[in-house]
Amino acid sequence: MEKKTNDLDRGLDAQRPLARLVRDLPDDELPMAWRADLNSKLEALAPAPRRHNWMWIWKPTLGLGLAGALALAVVMTRTPRPMQPGSGTDVAQAMLRAHEQSVAQNELGTVASETLDSDTVKDSIEWNEGDLTTL
Amino acid sequence: MKTIGLTLGVVAATSALGGQVGQRPRLDQVPPILRLAIRSSQTLQFSGTRTVEQFIGADRSKHVEFVLRQGGRTRVWFPIESPYSGQVIVENARQRKHYFPGKNEVHVGPAKREEAFGKLMAAIGTGVRFSTEPGIAIAGKKTTMLSVLEGGNARQKLWIDVANGMILRRDLFDAVGGRVGSYEFTEIDYNPTIREGDFELDRKGAKMVTPQDEARAFARRLGLLQVAFPSAEGIRLDSARVIKGTAIPVLQLTFSKGPAVLSLFQARGRVDLPMLRRANRGSVRSYSWTAGGNTFAIIGNFGEEELKRLAGLLSAS
Numbered sequence: 001m002e003k004k005t006n007d008l009d010r011g012l013d014a015q016r017p018l019a020r021l022v023r024d025l026p027d028d029e030l031p032m033a034w035r036a037d038l039n040s041k042l043e044a045l046a047p048a049p050r051r052h053n054w055m056w057i058w059k060p061t062l063g064l065g066l067a068g069a070l071a072l073a074v075v076m077t078r079t080p081r082p083m084q085p086g087s088g089t090d091v092a093q094a095m096l097r098a099h100e101q102s103v104a105q106n107e108l109g110t111v112a113s114e115t116l117d118s119d120t121v122k123d124s125i126e127w128n129e130g131d132l133t134t135l
Numbered sequence: 136m137k138t139i140g141l142t143l144g145v146v147a148a149t150s151a152l153g154g155q156v157g158q159r160p161r162l163d164q165v166p167p168i169l170r171l172a173i174r175s176s177q178t179l180q181f182s183g184t185r186t187v188e189q190f191i192g193a194d195r196s197k198h199v200e201f202v203l204r205q206g207g208r209t210r211v212w213f214p215i216e217s218p219y220s221g222q223v224i225v226e227n228a229r230q231r232k233h234y235f236p237g238k239n240e241v242h243v244g245p246a247k248r249e250e251a252f253g254k255l256m257a258a259i260g261t262g263v264r265f266s267t268e269p270g271i272a273i274a275g276k277k278t279t280m281l282s283v284l285e286g287g288n289a290r291q292k293l294w295i296d297v298a299n300g301m302i303l304r305r306d307l308f309d310a311v312g313g314r315v316g317s318y319e320f321t322e323i324d325y326n327p328t329i330r331e332g333d334f335e336l337d338r339k340g341a342k343m344v345t346p347q348d349e350a351r352a353f354a355r356r357l358g359l360l361q362v363a364f365p366s367a368e369g370i371r372l373d374s375a376r377v378i379k380g381t382a383i384p385v386l387q388l389t390f391s392k393g394p395a396v397l398s399l400f401q402a403r404g405r406v407d408l409p410m411l412r413r414a415n416r417g418s419v420r421s422y423s424w425t426a427g428g429n430t431f432a433i434i435g436n437f438g439e440e441e442l443k444r445l446a447g448l449l450s451a452s
Contacts, residue, residue, distance in 0.1 A: 088406050088407040088408050088409065088410065089409075089410045090380070090381055090382060091381050091382075091383065091385060091402055091406050091408065092408045092409075092410035092411040092432075093380075093410065094378050094379070094380045094381045094385065095378070095385065095387070095398070095400045095408075095411065095421075095432055095434060096411070096421075096434065097191050097378075097380070098191075098376075098378040098387050098398065098400075099387075099396070099398040099419070099434040099435075100309060100315055101189065101191050101315070101316075102374075102387070102389045102396055102398055103315075103396045104189070104307050104315040104316035105189075105247075105316065106247065106254065106373075106389075106391075106396050107254050107255075107291070107307055107316070108187075108305060108307065108316050108317075108318060109247040110187050110189075110247075110316070110318060111211075111224065111233065111247075112189070112374075112376070113189050113196040113198065114376055114378075114379065115233070115374070115376065116198065116218075116219045116222065117218075118235070118238075119219075119222065119235035119236070119237040119238050119240075
């Protein structure tokens with residue numbers, strides 16, 4: 001046992017010059033261009049990061065959505081919208097009045113009150129006589 | 136010589152009305168005061184204040200506006216106390232521009248005053264009758280009242296300044312004699328000060344809006360179909376609006392076809408319109424149908440077959 005330990009110590013001692021040699025080697029700064037080149041090569045070789053494939057959820061959902069929309073479109077096409085209850089007479093009367101009003105405006109050459117009413121914000125600056133005479 | 140001069144004057148006035156009149160007016164039916172009004176319409180200049188009244192069913196609206204006119208050019212604006220103060224309308228023989236300060240928009244459309252005269256001239260060609268009588272003083276001016284009669288009933292009355300042919304008041308009536316619209320000058324000055332730029336409207340940064348733009352915007356907002364007549368039919372879109380007094384939104388597009396007014400209505404969903412069919416009396420007719428889940432109706436002074444044909448011409452735009 002004593003002999004074995006001594007052999008190891010000797011072996012280690014024998015390696016010391018090499019270790020010293022390695023330790024004494026000058027620190028070579030690797031050129032930046034070479035590093036960049038190496039990095040890009042490594043990146044090219046590296047496997048692409050694995051993406052979580054969530055599409056297995058969305059694909060059936062999209063399919064169901066499309067099918068639903070198609071079914072709805074077919075139903076909407078085949079089934080007319082429900083009749084507006086009790087509004088037919090009112091709507092017809094309003095249409096006749098509106099037409100009559102348009103004819104009258106056209107003949108008078110004036111502007112419909114509804115057109116004027118569509119914008120009732122006054123001018124932001126309202127001058128008066130005082131504004132003219134006080135300077 | 137005088138008769139020839141008058142004839143040329145009326146024909147010239149008619150020609151200046153943008154070709155709205157299809158046939159030469161029968162001058163033997165035109166009273167001298169109306170000839171004077173037609174002739175002076177292209178040359179009169181004035182500034183004045185007038186009250187405009189509109190009757191929509193049982194509703195009545197009334198506003199005051201200032202008018203400056205030089206021949207075929209007009210500027211309209213509103214008193215400072217008016218809810219429409221800030222709005223300005225200028226018009227020449229071709230187009231009308233209406234500035235809305237709140238929206239900062241200039242709405243551009245066809246000229247209306249020229250068409251108003253065009254309709255009056257067109258009426259002369261349809262065999263209406265006229266009667267005249269001394270009128271009341273309007274804006275301090277002596278007038279003659281001219282009634283335009285259809286089947287013996289007054290469809291419009293005009294109070295015309297006997298001195299120069301200026302139409303100082305005009306009332307329009309429906310088929311049963313109800314007043315549907317009127318204007319009346321309360322002040323008039325035949326020697327106004329007119330300056331360069333009075334008939335121009337140039338608002339930097341204001342958005343220019345055409346009737347087509349309005350129609351598209353309303354249709355989008357209400358979820359309605361955007362439709363149009365083929366351009367070859369000579370049907371011009373004049374305005375678009377959402378009409379009042381209905382539980383559901385109804386879009387009205389107003390078109391001109393020659394001197395006639397054509398209204399196209401569109402309501403969302405199916406609406407039964409039996410009352411519209413029953414109202415097919417007199418010269419105004421209607422036709423309604425459903426398409427794309429919406430209800431359409433077309434109303435105008437046309438035969439039912441023509442309305443049906445026009446309805447068939449509509450396409451998505």
